[in-house]
Amino acid sequence: MEVFAGPLPEFMPERAPDDPVRLFLSWLSDAVADGLREPHAMTLSTVDEVGDPDARVLILKGVDERGWRFSGHAFSPKGHQLAVHPRAALTFYWPEHGRQVRLRGPVTPGSDQDNAEDFLARTDTARAEALLGRQSQYLADPAERDHALEKSLALIGEAPSLVDSAWTLYTLAPTVVEFWQATPSRVHTRLRYERTAYGWGRFRLWS
Numbered sequence: 585m586e587v588f589a590g591p592l593p594e595f596m597p598e599r600a601p602d603d604p605v606r607l608f609l610s611w612l613s614d615a616v617a618d619g620l621r622e623p624h625a626m627t628l629s630t631v632d633e634v635g636d637p638d639a640r641v642l643i644l645k646g647v648d649e650r651g652w653r654f655s656g657h658a659f660s661p662k663g664h665q666l667a668v669h670p671r672a673a674l675t676f677y678w679p680e681h682g683r684q685v686r687l688r689g690p691v692t693p694g695s696d697q698d699n700a701e702d703f704l705a706r707t708d709t710a711r712a713e714a715l716l717g718r719q720s721q722y723l724a725d726p727a728e729r730d731h732a733l734e735k736s737l738a739l740i741g742e743a744p745s746l747v748d749s750a751w752t753l754y755t756l757a758p759t760v761v762e763f764w765q766a767t768p769s770r771v772h773t774r775l776r777y778e779r780t781a782y783g784w785g786r787f788r789l790w791s
């Protein structure tokens with residue numbers, strides 16, 4: 585199968601901004617502007633209590649100088665893993681642009697207010713499902729889930745501002761952010777930002 589068929593955007597590391605947030609936002613804007621599907625989907629990688637890796641796709645909720653944000657249930661496997669090892673990696677891939685961004689660093693939960701705002705911005709069904717607090721548990725009977733969901737939706741109908749206290753808006757504050765740009769020649773371009781006491785260092789990497 586053909587990969588990196590192009591046309592691919594140009595990336596000149598020597599012109600990259602001092603700060604990876606700005607470069608990330610410009611790559612994300614390029615993905616949005618070109619109509620790439622689900623450009624804000626990313627893989628969150630964590631480790632469990634015995635050090636085994638785990639990974640799943642989540643939606644990016646926001647980015648600024650404090651970090652990259654995502655949300656989920658504290659009682660889910662990823663929530664437990666982040667409670668035990670509050671460090672993670674995020675990976676974005678925009679195939680049509682031949683671009684990958686990977687970052688890693690410590691993860692912190694949001695304030696009660698941030699968590700509540702994120703929760704209340706979700707759809708009724710998504711809130712009702714979260715309130716069940718059973719994500720990733722074995723589902724023996726889908727009818728049991730449908731019944732529980734119905735009851736949870738009715739509860740939300742009666743109390744629309746109800747917030748699940750385990751819903752969490754996490755922030756990953758990266759120590760390393762790497763930008764990878766494919767080129768049709770296959771001599772791909774890589775630029776890694778590393779956080780130092782004095783700001784961000786920038787390093788070209790061999791491909």
Ligand SMILES: Cc1cc2nc3c(=O)[nH]c(=O)nc-3n(C[C@H](O)[C@H](O)[C@H](O)COP(=O)(O)O)c2cc1C
Pocket residue numbers: 622625638639640641642643644654655656657660661662663719720
């Ligand atoms: C495109 C996409 C977006 C998703 N967004 C989220 C999300 O924002 N939060 C979330 O908890 N799960 C999201 N999921 C589901 C997760 O991939 C995962 O199945 C779920 O969070 C359970 O993961 P865990 O068992 O590792 O906790 C998304 C899945 C896909 C495919």
